[in-house]
Amino acid sequence: MKRFFNWALLLLLITFSLDRIGSFVMKELYAHSNSTDEYKINYVTNKMNQPIVFMGSSRCHHSYVPSIISDTLGVPVYNAGLWGERNIYFQYGLLCNILERYIPKVICLEIHPIDFMQTPYSGIEHIAPLAPFIGKSTGCDSLFKVEKKYTEYKILHLLRYNSNFVSLVGGCLFVKNSQKDNGYKPLLGITDYIVKPDEFKFSIDQQRVKILLKFINECKKKKIKLILLCSPMYAVSNSCIQAYNIPLKIARVNELQFLNHLTDNEFVGKRNLFYDRGHFNDKGAKLFSSKIAHELKSIVIRKK
Amino acid sequence: MVVNSINFFIFFLVVFFVYYFILKEKTKLQNYLLLIASYFFYGLANWKTLPILFISTIITYYLAIGIEKYNEKDEKKASILTTIGVCFGVGLLLYFKYLNFFIDSFIQLFNIIGLHCNKIIFSIILPIGISFFTFKLISYLLEVHRRKMGSVRDFVAFATYVSFFPTILSGPIDRPNKFIPQLKAKRAFNFDLAINGCNQIAWGMFMKMCIADRIAIYNDAVFNNISHHNGFTVLVATLLYPIQMYTDFAGYSDMAIGVGKLLGFNVTLNFNYPFFGRNIAEYWRNWHISLTGWLTDYVFMPLNIKFRNIGKWGPELAILITFVLIGMWHKASWTFALFGLYHGLLYIPLMLSGKFFKKKTLVLNKWRMPHIDDIRKMLQTYLLVAIGLIIFRSSSLNDILININALFSRWGGLFVDYVTIGFIVIGLVILFIHDTHKAFNSFPALSKIPLVVSTSFYIIMIILIGVFGGDQFIYFQF
Numbered sequence: 028m029k030r031f032f033n034w035a036l037l038l039l040l041i042t043f044s045l046d047r048i049g050s051f052v053m054k055e056l057y058a059h060s061n062s063t064d065e066y067k068i069n070y071v072t073n074k075m076n077q078p079i080v081f082m083g084s085s086r087c088h089h090s091y092v093p094s095i096i097s098d099t100l101g102v103p104v105y106n107a108g109l110w111g112e113r114n115i116y117f118q119y120g121l122l123c124n125i126l127e128r129y130i131p132k133v134i135c136l137e138i139h140p141i142d143f144m145q146t147p148y149s150g151i152e153h154i155a156p157l158a159p160f161i162g163k164s165t166g167c168d169s170l171f172k173v174e175k176k177y178t179e180y181k182i183l184h185l186l187r188y189n190s191n192f193v194s195l196v197g198g199c200l201f202v203k204n205s206q207k208d209n210g211y212k213p214l215l216g217i218t219d220y221i222v223k224p225d226e227f228k229f230s231i232d233q234q235r236v237k238i239l240l241k242f243i244n245e246c247k248k249k250k251i252k253l254i255l256l257c258s259p260m261y262a263v264s265n266s267c268i269q270a271y272n273i274p275l276k277i278a279r280v281n282e283l284q285f286l287n288h289l290t291d292n293e294f295v296g297k298r299n300l301f302y303d304r305g306h307f308n309d310k311g312a313k314l315f316s317s318k319i320a321h322e323l324k325s326i327v328i329r330k331k
Numbered sequence: 332m333v334v335n336s337i338n339f340f341i342f343f344l345v346v347f348f349v350y351y352f353i354l355k356e357k358t359k360l361q362n363y364l365l366l367i368a369s370y371f372f373y374g375l376a377n378w379k380t381l382p383i384l385f386i387s388t389i390i391t392y393y394l395a396i397g398i399e400k401y402n403e404k405d406e407k408k409a410s411i412l413t414t415i416g417v418c419f420g421v422g423l424l425l426y427f428k429y430l431n432f433f434i435d436s437f438i439q440l441f442n443i444i445g446l447h448c449n450k451i452i453f454s455i456i457l458p459i460g461i462s463f464f465t466f467k468l469i470s471y472l473l474e475v476h477r478r479k480m481g482s483v484r485d486f487v488a489f490a491t492y493v494s495f496f497p498t499i500l501s502g503p504i505d506r507p508n509k510f511i512p513q514l515k516a517k518r519a520f521n522f523d524l525a526i527n528g529c530n531q532i533a534w535g536m537f538m539k540m541c542i543a544d545r546i547a548i549y550n551d552a553v554f555n556n557i558s559h560h561n562g563f564t565v566l567v568a569t570l571l572y573p574i575q576m577y578t579d580f581a582g583y584s585d586m587a588i589g590v591g592k593l594l595g596f597n598v599t600l601n602f603n604y605p606f607f608g609r610n611i612a613e614y615w616r617n618w619h620i621s622l623t624g625w626l627t628d629y630v631f632m633p634l635n636i637k638f639r640n641i642g643k644w645g646p647e648l649a650i651l652i653t654f655v656l657i658g659m660w661h662k663a664s665w666t667f668a669l670f671g672l673y674h675g676l677l678y679i680p681l682m683l684s685g686k687f688f689k690k691k692t693l694v695l696n697k698w699r700m701p702h703i704d705d706i707r708k709m710l711q712t713y714l715l716v717a718i719g720l721i722i723f724r725s726s727s728l729n730d731i732l733i734n735i736n737a738l739f740s741r742w743g744g745l746f747v748d749y750v751t752i753g754f755i756v757i758g759l760v761i762l763f764i765h766d767t768h769k770a771f772n773s774f775p776a777l778s779k780i781p782l783v784v785s786t787s788f789y790i791i792m793i794i795l796i797g798v799f800g801g802d803q804f805i806y807f808q809f
Contacts, residue, residue, distance in 0.1 A: 028351065028520050034783060038529070041787040049791060152800070185794045192795055193753030 050184035053195065057159055057188070062198025064156060065191065067109055067210060072124045072160055077105035077209070079327070080125075082118055083137030083256070085110035089306045090137070090258040092316040093209035099320035100327055102132075106210035111156075112148035114141040115235050116170055119242045120157045123166025126249060133252045133327055136242070140270045143236050143277075144229040158187035166245070213309035214302035224262035225304065227270040236277070243281050254326065255285040258315060259294035261301040284326055286319065293318070332375050334497070334586045335536045342372070343590065350594060356517050365491045365594070372496040373460070380458035387423060388490045391416060391468040395475045395482040402478060409476060416472040420465045427457055432663030460500045462660055466625055467493050471507040473629055480508040488514040495596075497587040501580075503601040503621035510596070518595035528592025530782045533789035534765070535585030540797035542758035543579035546571050548798065549751050554724070557734065561743035569738065571755070572724065573716050577605065578762065580619070604770040607701070609708035611677040611715060612687050622660065626653050647682055651675040661723075666731060670722040677715060699773040754796050761792070 057065055079102055081091045087108025097104040107121070118136065125131070141148045151174045157167055161180050171177040180187050188195070246253040255278050257271060271289055278285035293314075294300055300311030307315060332338050346368045354360040374381050394416040401409035425433075431452050438448045471492075474480045483489040492511050498504075553560050553568035560568075584601035591598035599621045608614035615623050631653040638645030651672065658671020681687040696702055701709065725731040767773040777785075 030522050031520065031525050034522075034526055035529075038783050038787055038790075041783060042790050045787060045791045046794065049795065053795075183794055185791065189795060189797065189799065190750075190754070193750045193757070197749065197753065 046183055046185045050188065053185065053188040053191065054159070056195040056199055057191070060195045060198030061202040062194045063202075063212065064109065064111070065195060065198055066202075067107070068121070068156060068160075071105075071107045071121065071210075072163065073128070075105050075107065075125065076129055077103040078132040079104040079135070079323075080131045080133070081106045081108055081135045081137065081210075081256075082122070083108040084113040084139055084141065086139060086258055086305060087137035087256075088210075088212050089214050089302070090312050090315055091135070091319065092211050092313055094211075095313060095316040096320040096323065097209075099317070099324055102327075104209060106208075108137060108210070110212070112141060112153050114139075114149050114153050115143070115238045115242065116151045116154045117157065118142070119238050119245075120154045120164075120167035120170050122242060122245060123164035124157065124160050126166075126245065127164045130249045131251060133254065133323075134246060135254045135256050135323070137256045137258060138239075138271075138274045139257075140227045140229065140267070143231060143239055143273050144227060144270060145232045145235075146227070146229050149232060149235055155189075158189075159191075161187060166241075211312070213312065214306055215309055216302055217299055217308060218261060218301045218303050223304075224260070224264035225267060226264050227266045229270075231273055236273070239274075239277065240281075243277070243283065247281075252327070253283055254323070255283055256319070257285075257287045257289045258307070258319075259288045259291045261296065261298070261304045263290055263295060286322055288315070288319070332372060334583065334590070335539060342368075343593075347593065351520050356519050358515065358517055359485075359487070361518060362485075362487045362491050362514055365496070366487055366494065369491060369494040369496040369499060373494060373499055376459045376500065377456065379456060380461075383423070383427075383458050383461075384464060384494060385490075387419070387465070387468060388493045389486075390419060391472060391493075392483070392486055392489050394419075395472055396484070398472065398475050399482040402476065413472055413476040417469055420469040420472070424461060424465050427455055427461055429659075429663040430455060436665070463502050463504055464493050464499060466504045466622075467507070470504075470625060470629065474506070474508050480511070483507075483511055485515070495591075497590040497594075498598060501583050501587070502619075503584055503587065503599040504625055505599050505621070506625075509599065513596050521595055524592045524595065524597075526782050526786075528589040530589070530786045530789075531585045531592065532589035533786045533793075535582045535587075535589060537789040537793055537797070538578040538582030538585065538762070540582075540793050540799070542755070542762055543575050543582060544798035545751060545754045545758055545796075546575040546578075549748060549755065550575060552748070553746060554734075557737045560737070560746055562738050562740045563742055563744070564746040565734075565737040565740070567745060569721060569734075570714075570717050572720050573606070573713060574759070574762070576720060576723075577602070577618075578758075604766050606713055606716075607693070607709055607766070607770055608712050609691075609693070609705055610681055610686060610712055611674060612681050614712050614716060615674070622657065626657055626660075630656060647679050650678045650682065654678070664726075665728060666722055666725050669728070669731075670719055673719050673722060677719075693771075695771055699771050699775075700767065701771070757796060 057069060060066055060069075077093075079096070079100065081087050081093075081104070085108070087106065088110050089108075091104075091106050091108070093104040093106050107125075122134075140146055151170065154167075154170050154174065155176075158171070158176075158180055161168060161171060161177070168177060171180060243253060255274055257274070260267070268290060271287060275285055275287065277283075288294070294307075294311065297311075300307060300314065302308040302311075332342065346364065350361055350364055354364060370381060370384075373384060394412055398409050398412045398416070401412060434451055434453075438450055441448045471489075475482050483492075488511060491514055492505070492507060493499075495505070495510075550568045550571060553564055557565060581602040588598045588600070601619060601621050603617040603620060605614050605618035608617055631649050634649035634652055635646050638649050641648060652675075654671040654675030655668050656671065657674070658667040658669070661667045661670075678687065693701055693705060700706075721734050722731055725734055764774060764777070768777050772778070
């Protein structure tokens with residue numbers, strides 16, 4: 028049995044050594060990768076310095092064109108939105124990491140029902156892409172503790188890069204640049220199928236609302252002007268319209284601006300402006316950015 | 332409690348510690364511990380069905396004692412007791428697994444012939460692992476009746492054999508004459524067996540988490556939205572499915588065997604590189620070996636003898652029945668019967684040509700790889716298996732047609748998720764190297780790598796590319 032314990036000890040030793048060597052290599056790959064997800068999270072966390080930042084999920088990533096908004100406002104803008112189900116847990120974790128380094132003047136948060144309802148995409152596990160930045164901020168770390176992954180990540184550094192290997196290697200070898208227009212990613216093409224609107228018949232989730240409120244409070248604490256946004260969808264259901272009453276109420280209580288364009292007739296139902304039912308194509312994004320820039324101008328300039 | 336979870340790891344550590352440090356070599360007490368651990372493990376899956384496991388174990392235990400007693404005195408009574416026992420085991424399966432299926436099928440039949448019936452469905456909880464433990468019970472009775480072994484007079488040892496926690500949920504189906512003697516023997520800690528077991532567990536987890544669950548991400552995306560995908564994409568997913576099945580099930584089997592080894596047991600081998608089979612018979616000889624071996628001994632052989640007087644078609648009929656039963660063993664559904672029939676029909680040309688009875692040794696080339704002609708045959712067999720799994724995967728006869736139709740629908744570019752495909756390729760390369768090395772010793776240098784290093788490598792790969800929180804094991808549903 029003693030021999031077995033020695034063997035097990037050796038196994039642990041080799042595994043931990045490989046874990047540390049592997050995580051060092053992955054960290055390097057992460058720092059040099061141009062793949063959209065990793066590049067953007069890394070840039071936003073470690074390099075972004077624009078005073079106006081857009082945050083949110085894919086509907087932010089593909090809707091707000093920084094160059095257009097920047098031209099109107101006269102200040103640099105960065106689109107920190109990211110495709111995938113980047114719910115409020117992810118946004119809050121990312122915000123905490125950003126605030127460790129610098130404080131933007133304005134944050135525009137594109138809000139979505141995954142941020143306050145019990146949808147299948149609302150889970151806390153969506154903070155996993157922030158695992159490489161464990162230790163960066165207590166706010167983000169606290170989420171990993173709630174998820175009960177913090178200790179695992181602390182012990183096994185390589186686990187922080189779980190499922191990143193292929194995109195990191197690809198991002199280092201094949202992708203040249205993901206930074207075309209300050210984080211904005213255009214979607215090219217026109218929605219090509221009959222679109223049924225998304226239904227959001229989910230109940231409100233107090234846990235997520237709590238995180239949304241934490242996001243708001245963090246901004247208040249750092250004197251950041253927070254604006255809630257909702258961009259148009261190609262097709263909108265009644266349940267979706269009703270779902271947005273929740274952020275509307277939150278905005279009212281917290282004295283925030285909420286620019287709700289969900290049912291904006293200028294865009295809704297116009298096939299040539301949409302890539303799919305929830306996302307603008309490049310043409311739609313440019314048009315919408317121009318509109319939102321003018322709205323923001325009055326708010327931001329008034330703020331100045 | 333899934334075998335590849337932290338909870339199982341903690342549970343096993345406690346069992347391992349008590350087993351070797353407190354109970355040491357006290358076989359009886361070790362068996363008590365294994366029995367309690369097994370019932371605890373089974374109860375966690377569904378405590379409501381624990382009494383079924385317990386009662387069926389008691390009944391079989393006493394029936395076997397009776398069979399042994401009458402084996403010497405009164406052969407007829409022994410046969411009656413065996414028949415009762417087998418009927419009881421089959422009855423359990425019929426009631427819990429097949430009753431609703433048969434009722435539903437009869438109602439459909441009556442409706443077709445114009446006798447309209449109301450649909451009756453009983454709410455029956457399917458005891459998890461029933462297909463596995465009833466087969467253990469039946470084989471025990473038959474072995475005692477055939478005088479291949481004596482009845483066990485130690486209830487704890489017998490109940491431990493039936494409920495042994497690494498294998499109760501998904502096999503392998505251990506034979507009593509191989510496993511029960513191990514329960515009676517002294518079990519001191521065996522270093523070589525234990526480190527081998529650790530390596531096998533790590534490899535099993537790698538197969539499940541790095542290959543099966545990765546392919547599942549791609550295949551779920553395709554099969555769950557089959558109408559949105561073109562024929563080429565459906566074809567790729569269809570071709571990946573046999574590997575998903577293999578790595579999922581063989582992965583579980585490896586983990587179960589590995590856990591058994593750590594406790595000092597040699598659990599039955601369940602997979603022996605089936606995709607190196609050059610025909611469907613070679614494939615089945617190496618796929619789910621414990622089930623096919625069971626059905627060969629207790630169904631095919633007796634039927635083959637019974638059908639001798641039918642003449643030339645006797646063995647063919649026996650094989651068709653055996654394979655339909657193999658299909659139906661998985662699930663009470665006509666699609667599974669069809670799956671079995673499909674494989675049975677693939678056997679017929681082999682039986683008629685005599686290839687079924689000949690075991691041709693595989694000759695390797697100078698790189699210790701099979702020759703091109705053998706590789707071609709392996710690929711052909713793989714293709715046949717992949718086609719069969721279309722039936723296996725389909726939930727209804729109509730679904731089979733939809734799936735086949737999707738293969739021939741509009742042709743176009745492959746649905747590509749580069750990241751998932753990249754991970755699948757990495758997994759497949761490692762699987763290929765591992766399996767060819769184990770089967771043919773194709774990479775002799777790998778034999779020099781110490782087990783501790785290869786085990787560590789598998790663990791690191793799981794941490795780096797494994798899917799955490801992936802799908803349940805496919806065979807848990809059976």
